[in-house]
Amino acid sequence: MWYLDGFVYFVLDLGFTVLGLFAFFHALTQKVDAYTAIERMTKPAWLGITGGGTAAMLLFSPGGIGSIFWLAGLVAVLVYMVDVRPKLIEVQRGGPRW
Template identity: 45%
Template sequence: MGGVAQILVLDYLNPFWWLAVAILGFKLFALVDAAVRPEDAYRAADKKTKGFWVAVLGVAFGLDLLFGAKFLTSFLTLGGLVAAIVYMVDVRPAIRELTGRGGDRDDRRNMGPYGPW
């Protein structure tokens, strides 16, 4: 059994089912996050384009829906998981820093025109 049927069969006692659901959720989060970020931020952060990341993450998520998230035996699942991890640990923080949605917010809270007060 594979594809969407693998997720729809609620096998709560199977740890591999939980891992498959977690992988799909992680890839979906990375895909949605890449889709909502502005195109200019990717270029400003000197990363690949928005279209590239949305396409790579979309294909990774789609292949898991089609064939199932079999992380132990499928190189497609592992490759897509690596792509999602790279996006989350490298691209997303750089874009969030440029768009003002990252970093330590306490440093900016008490800033005056000439520094902290």
Template identity: 40%
Template sequence: MGLIWQAIYIAIFVTSLFALVEAVRTPSQAFPAMDKQTKGMWVAILGVGTGLSLLAALGGAGMLTFLALVAALIFILDVRPAVRGVGRNDGPYGPW
């Protein structure tokens, strides 16, 4: 049973690390342009979540890790698609 939880915590860590990298790569002006919270806030939330999930993956207590997963999924599924196209001159299905 312990290996299953370990695999879950590693998957949460990878997900939150991906979200953190995407938040850092996104231009800061894209967040207020799409009526989302600031880049600094998202980087802070995802950074703390990534740290918590790393601790859980290394064997620490992991119940707060699910909050990190929720924050990462909100960023990946809601914020990232909204801010991704800011500053590009592409149409909804690619360049025209």
């Protein structure tokens, strides 16, 4: 029998894990020079961060005993998605278009 909290944790886990996979593959497909241009860490560093964050979200679950590791993985992926990814897209398109 499913309880509401278990269902919510399952949906959160699934959704954020898919987001982590997207972040990892996005980081993988970007040019090495783009990371240098935005003055952030290197491409291998972001591959490690997004890959490690996604792995943590796959191995642990929210609301479980390892939920702190799940949360750390989520934060790592969200930092990439909110801070690094928009800058990578902007620099590869040629800067802001006003």
